[in-house]
Amino acid sequence: MDETLAELFAVIEDRKETLPDDSYTASLFTHEKGENAVLEKLGEESTELVLAAKDDDREEIAYEAADIVYHLLVLLSMKDMDLTELEDELEARR
Ligand SMILES: N=c1c2ncn([C@@H]3O[C@H](COP(=O)(O)OP(=O)(O)OP(=O)(O)O)[C@@H](O)[C@H]3O)c2ncn1[C@@H]1O[C@H](COP(=O)(O)O)[C@@H](O)[C@H]1O
Numbered sequence: 001m002d003e004t005l006a007e008l009f010a011v012i013e014d015r016k017e018t019l020p021d022d023s024y025t026a027s028l029f030t031h032e033k034g035e036n037a038v039l040e041k042l043g044e045e046s047t048e049l050v051l052a053a054k055d056d057d058r059e060e061i062a063y064e065a066a067d068i069v070y071h072l073l074v075l076l077s078m079k080d081m082d083l084t085e086l087e088d089e090l091e092a093r094r
Contacts, residue, residue, distance in 0.1 A: 009083045
């Protein structure tokens with residue numbers, strides 16, 4: 001899981017740097033709404049996750065959770081944070 005997150009974060013950082021035309025990630029970094037675009041996504045997907053959980057829909061829970069994790073990593077990158085800051089916080093709670 002750590003490796004998956006690290007690889008995804010590296011792709012996000014690359015998209016931020018290179019801004020390819022066909023990249024959804026790049027479109028979040030250049031969105032006219034600024035960081036609100038990713039913040040709105042996180043809000044919408046949190047609601048969708050809650051609904052999936054209430055329905056006991058395991059497939060939908062995994063889908064929405066993945067959407068949230070991806071957009072969370074985009075937010076960290078947007079704030080020029082590193083994945084280790086999240087990992088350090090989680091480690092400090094063990
Ligand atoms: N993990 C993701 C990822 N998760 C979600 N998304 C996009 O986030 C958007 C979510 O929007 P919506 O919630 O409106 O859409 P939805 O989830 O299809 O529909 P609902 O949940 O609303 O029913 C969709 O366009 C998804 O494609 C992602 N886009 C990209 N990635 C990763 O980022 C990499 C780089 O992608 P590009 O930047 O597009 O090259 C990819 O290889 C993936 O590894």
